[in-house]
Amino acid sequence: xxxxxxxxxxxxxxxxxxxxxxxxxxxxxxxxxxxxxxxxxxxxxxxxxxxxxxxxxxxxxxxxxxxxxxxxxxxxxxxxxxxxxxxxxxxxxxxxxxxxxxxxxxxxxxxxxxxxxxxxxxxxxxxxxxxxxxxxxxxxxxxxxxxxxxxxxxxxxxxxxxxxxxxxxxxxxxxxxxxxxxxxxxxxxxxxxxxxxxxxxxxxxxxxxxxxxxxxxxxxxxxxxxxxxxxxxxxxxxxxxxxxxxxxxxxxxxxxxxxxxxxxxxxxxxxxxxxxxxxxxxxxxxxxxxxxxxxxxxxxxxxxxxx
Numbered sequence: 187x188x189x190x191x192x193x194x195x196x197x198x199x200x201x202x203x204x205x206x207x208x209x210x211x212x213x214x215x216x217x218x219x220x221x222x223x224x225x226x227x228x229x230x231x232x233x234x235x236x237x238x239x240x241x242x243x244x245x246x247x248x249x250x251x252x253x254x255x256x257x258x259x260x261x262x263x264x265x266x267x268x269x270x271x272x273x274x275x276x277x278x279x280x281x282x283x284x285x286x287x288x289x290x291x292x293x294x295x296x297x298x299x300x301x302x303x304x305x306x307x308x309x310x311x312x313x314x315x316x317x318x319x320x321x322x323x324x325x326x327x328x329x330x331x332x333x334x335x336x337x338x339x340x341x342x343x344x345x346x347x348x349x350x351x352x353x354x355x356x357x358x359x360x361x362x363x364x365x366x367x368x369x370x371x372x373x374x375x376x377x378x379x380x381x382x383x384x385x386x387x388x389x390x391x392x393x394x395x396x397x398x399x400x401x402x403x404x405x406x407x408x409x410x411x412x413x414x415x416x417x418x419x420x421x422x423x424x425x426x427x428x429x430x431x432x433x434x435x436x437x438x439x440x441x442x443x444x445x446x447x448x449x450x451x452x453x454x455x456x457x458x459x460x461x462x463x464x465x466x467x468x469x470x471x472x473x474x475x476x477x478x479x480x481x482x483x484x485x486x487x488x489x490x491x492x493x
Contacts, residue, residue: 195349205381210285216241217467218272229265229310232274232285233354235260235332238278242272243314255281258320260332262357290351291358294474301332301437304334310424311492317359331357383408384422387415388430395434396458401427432468435459439469443481 213475216239225246234243236255243261245251253261254274260429263269265288273279288308292300307314334353337346349430387404404427405415419427439457442448448456454465454477 193359205296208290209347211235211336212283212285214271214281215281216271216279225268225270228263228265228269228285228286228313230287231291231308232263232267232283233260233332233335234263234281235284235336235355237280239273239275239277241274241279243269245269245270246399251315253315253317256320258329260318260320260328262316262318262361264307264309264312264314265283266310268313282336284350286354291355291376298440300358300405301440307358318361327360328357338358381422383410384419387419387427388423389433391431395431396456398460399458415474431458433472435474436469438466439477440473440480443477450481453477 228230236257236259238257240254240256242252255261256318262271271281291304291308303421306312326362333354335350335357337349386407390404390407391399394450401412401416405412408415410418416427419425419430423430435458441452442453442456443450446453450465451462454462457465459465459468469480474481475483
C-alpha cells in the first residue's frame with residue numbers, strides 16, 4: 187500500500203493511506219506569526235498529541251472551551267466537535283493526530299463495554315473532549331498507549347491496525363477506571379449541544395425508564411405539544427423519543443442479564459418493557475442476538491479459564 191504525504195495551505199499535513207488501514211494520521215502546525223489553524227469539524231474520533239511548542243485548543247460548541255496545551259499533552263475528541271489551534275508564543279506549535287471511526291472500537295457482541303463506554307461517546311449530537319495533561323497521575327501509562335497508537339502510521343499493516351486499536355481501547359479503559367470518563371459521562375470537560383428541554387426529558391427517562399412513559403407526559407415537562415417534542419427531540423438527538431427510551435431500557439436489561447439471576451421475563455418487566463415479545467424483538471434488533479443467548483455468551487466468557 188502506498189503512503190502519500192500532502193500539505194494544505196493552512197499548515198496542515200496529513201498522511202493519506204490507501205487500502206483498508208482504518209486510521210488517518212495528520213499533523214497540524216501553527217507557525218510563528220500565525221494565529222490559528224482553520225476550524226476543524228470533527229466527524230470521527232480524534233486523539234491529539236502536542237509534539238512541539240506551547241498553544242491552545244479552542245472548542246466551538248456551547249459552552250465554548252479553551253485549554254492551554256504543552257508538549258506531550260493529549261486531548262481526546264469525540265464525533266461532533268469543532269475546534270482550532272492557537273499558537274501562544276514566538277515559536278512553532280505542532281500537534282499530531284490520529285482520526286478513526288467509532289466502529290473500530292466496537293465488538294460484534296455489543297457487550298457491556300460497548301454499551302456503557304464506547305457507544306455513549308460515539309454520539310455526534312453530544313460531542314465531548316477529554317484532556318489528559320502530561321503530569322497527571324496516569325500520564326506514564328497513557329503515554330505508553332499513545333506510543334503504540336502513533337507508531338501505527340509508520341507501518342500501515344494489519345498488525346499495526348490491531349496494535350493501534352488495542353492501544354485506543356486500553357486508553358479508554360484506563361480513563362474509565364480513573365473516572366476521567368465515568369461510563370457515559372465525562373467528569374470534566376463535557377460539551378453538549380442539547381437544549382435544556384431535551385436534557386430535562388433525557389434525565390427524566392434515565393430516572394423513570396422502568397415506568398410507563400407516554401409522549402404526552404414527557405412533552406408536558408417542557409410545555410411542548412406532543413408533535414413538537416417528537417420533532418424537536420429527533421432534530422437534537424438523531425433518534426426518536428421511544429428509540430431513546432428503548433436504548434436506556436436495553437442498557438439496564440444488559441446489566442441485569444449479566445449481574446442477576448432473574449429470568450428474562452422478570453428482567454424485561456424490570457427494565458420497563460410491558461411485553462416479553464416486544465423486549466425480545468427490540469433486544470435482537472439492537473444486539474443481534476436474543477437476551478438468553480447474550481447471557482450465555484457473556485457467562486461463558488467469564489468462566490473461560492486463563493491459559
